[in-house]
Amino acid sequence: MKITNMAFAANMVVNQILEIQKGETVLIITDTDRPRIITEALAYSAVSAGGDVTVAIMRPQLVGGAEPTSPIAAAMAASQVIINQATYSIVHTDATRTALANGARCANLRNFTEEMMVNGGVTADYYQVKRVSDNLASMLTAADKIRLTTPEGTDLTVYTKGRAAIAQTGFATKPGEFSGLPDGESTLAPLEGRSEGVVVNPYIADLIGLMTEPFRMEISKGRIVKVEGGKQADALVKHLANNDANGYNAAGQFALGTNPACRIMPNTREVSKKLGTAHIAIGDNVSLGGTSNSSFHIDFVFLKPSVYLDDVCILKDGEYLVDLGG
Amino acid sequence: MIEVRMAKTAKMIMDTVLEVKPGEKLCIITDTERPPTITKALATAGEMAGAETVIITMSPTGMSGVEPPAVVAAAMEAAAVIINQTSHSMTHTNAQRAATAKGARVCNIRGVNEDMMIRGGVTADYQEVKRISEVLAEIINKGEWVHITTPEGTDLKFSVKGRRGYVLAGYATHPGEFSGLPDGEAACAPLEGTANGVLVNPYLLEDLDVRQDPLRIEIANGLVTKVEGGREAKELNEILEKAGVPGRNIAEFAFGTNPACRITGMSREDKKKLGTAHVAIGDSKSLGGTVESLMHMDIMFLRPTIEVDGKTIVKDGALVLGV
Numbered sequence: 313m314k315i316t317n318m319a320f321a322a323n324m325v326v327n328q329i330l331e332i333q334k335g336e337t338v339l340i341i342t343d344t345d346r347p348r349i350i351t352e353a354l355a356y357s358a359v360s361a362g363g364d365v366t367v368a369i370m371r372p373q374l375v376g377g378a379e380p381t382s383p384i385a386a387a388m389a390a391s392q393v394i395i396n397q398a399t400y401s402i403v404h405t406d407a408t409r410t411a412l413a414n415g416a417r418c419a420n421l422r423n424f425t426e427e428m429m430v431n432g433g434v435t436a437d438y439y440q441v442k443r444v445s446d447n448l449a450s451m452l453t454a455a456d457k458i459r460l461t462t463p464e465g466t467d468l469t470v471y472t473k474g475r476a477a478i479a480q481t482g483f484a485t486k487p488g489e490f491s492g493l494p495d496g497e498s499t500l501a502p503l504e505g506r507s508e509g510v511v512v513n514p515y516i517a518d519l520i521g522l523m524t525e526p527f528r529m530e531i532s533k534g535r536i537v538k539v540e541g542g543k544q545a546d547a548l549v550k551h552l553a554n555n556d557a558n559g560y561n562a563a564g565q566f567a568l569g570t571n572p573a574c575r576i577m578p579n580t581r582e583v584s585k586k587l588g589t590a591h592i593a594i595g596d597n598v599s600l601g602g603t604s605n606s607s608f609h610i611d612f613v614f615l616k617p618s619v620y621l622d623d624v625c626i627l628k629d630g631e632y633l634v635d636l637g638g
Numbered sequence: 639m640i641e642v643r644m645a646k647t648a649k650m651i652m653d654t655v656l657e658v659k660p661g662e663k664l665c666i667i668t669d670t671e672r673p674p675t676i677t678k679a680l681a682t683a684g685e686m687a688g689a690e691t692v693i694i695t696m697s698p699t700g701m702s703g704v705e706p707p708a709v710v711a712a713a714m715e716a717a718a719v720i721i722n723q724t725s726h727s728m729t730h731t732n733a734q735r736a737a738t739a740k741g742a743r744v745c746n747i748r749g750v751n752e753d754m755m756i757r758g759g760v761t762a763d764y765q766e767v768k769r770i771s772e773v774l775a776e777i778i779n780k781g782e783w784v785h786i787t788t789p790e791g792t793d794l795k796f797s798v799k800g801r802r803g804y805v806l807a808g809y810a811t812h813p814g815e816f817s818g819l820p821d822g823e824a825a826c827a828p829l830e831g832t833a834n835g836v837l838v839n840p841y842l843l844e845d846l847d848v849r850q851d852p853l854r855i856e857i858a859n860g861l862v863t864k865v866e867g868g869r870e871a872k873e874l875n876e877i878l879e880k881a882g883v884p885g886r887n888i889a890e891f892a893f894g895t896n897p898a899c900r901i902t903g904m905s906r907e908d909k910k911k912l913g914t915a916h917v918a919i920g921d922s923k924s925l926g927g928t929v930e931s932l933m934h935m936d937i938m939f940l941r942p943t944i945e946v947d948g949k950t951i952v953k954d955g956a957l958v959l960g961v
Contacts, residue, residue: 369693390712
């Protein structure tokens, strides 16, 4: 893979996502398991933008959310812009919270491969993603009832009156903002206790992974009432039983992917952002403006959904019927 | 594969110079102009020693004594052990002083190239370097007036009364200690305001490389008062213009004490060679002086004659004292 192939994505992160300004202190964090060429591409772009760039290489952490070693944490606290190119997410660490509280802007490219720097979601025009996301968010906010159907048999209706949709578009241009990449979705938290329907054979789900067995999840009065299928379904049943009651909240989230460059691949992060896909979640939805506080949040992604807003079809089998203004 | 040939030196730095212990936080600071092979050899040795190793890469600061970016300074302050593998010395910076004040041990291999990681000064018997350095540092401790002359016409006198002679023999095993590799110096900060004389055609000026044009630096009452000559004089005058009065301070006097060092054209190695001497201008705080400056520039002599209170210690680049 050539470094020149990564220039577009690196420039996008530097110039669009983070808007790095001349003279800003930029810290790129990576670890010994990550491809050095990505670090070089990012550093090259950041230096081109006039950033005062420092690269810190650490040992890979053992798990997402583990605190980075103290020299890295200290360097983060002194940075205006942070790009995490390490293997694991450092989103949920004191080091990141301190840096953001100090006004840093942070882009998270954790576990990026060379391939992901050249193809797919990160190569999008994020200004376009933002326009599409804003437009779809307006439509979702205006709707009171949303129906989701799929060729596999999913048919779910959620009620959203009074719930505002959020456009998640990957920008971190203001002090304290955080961006995960690739990004792009318009999303809201449906009213709790109202959703009715059935989810059949989604493409992929967090916790479970790519769906390889029959799967059927019945939802009534906003709760999961029945999950059946094979071992994958059993794993979810077990997970629900072993956790808090709010985990049964469904649908906790309804979302439309808005990134045309994202690809269909067994990676929830990327496929759930793809334009034309939809996803729902069960469990926690507090950060989306809902009231269900749970210890987990599991996404279910649909590749060829049809979506009806107050009975008007805007998306048919994964293709939009309305102008998205992109 | 040249990393493999550096393994011995890298291991020596961890085990002997720094005595790195398992679990210590080790920061290797480098910049975009240094060979990554050296960084890799050091990081591998650091991990072998059990240290939690972090590599920090920055842009070159441009000149010795210039503060590194705040991001790097913050990382240094949180480290137990620091290796400076950048292009320039950070010995005379607040960043390093803050780190050593917190107990960090520092090994300075700034400007070291691949060859220097394998041959020459780094291969010295550092016990011997230490012995020689201690004898010469003791001469500084007890001495008052130092007189340097060279065949090229340098003639400088200054007082070191009450100033400590620092032994720079490659070891940094105690909290707050720093070492440069290849190492070997007995150094001090001359008493401010006491230096008088002239430096003529030195061998090398830090950051300006080996001198080529004629150069004459006049010194009165501890400060550089006039610089004349060719390219080096022009550049030095520009630097002094930026640095102001503190940059003109006679900040350091040092004997080289490493018998294994070669004359390579690289100040890092050359100025440590036994029989050579250097003086520096600018910042003197890290050597017990009182002047803080944004610069610290070594000016080096290959064949000095050095007298301390009338007694000849070095004659035409050879140690006359039996050590």
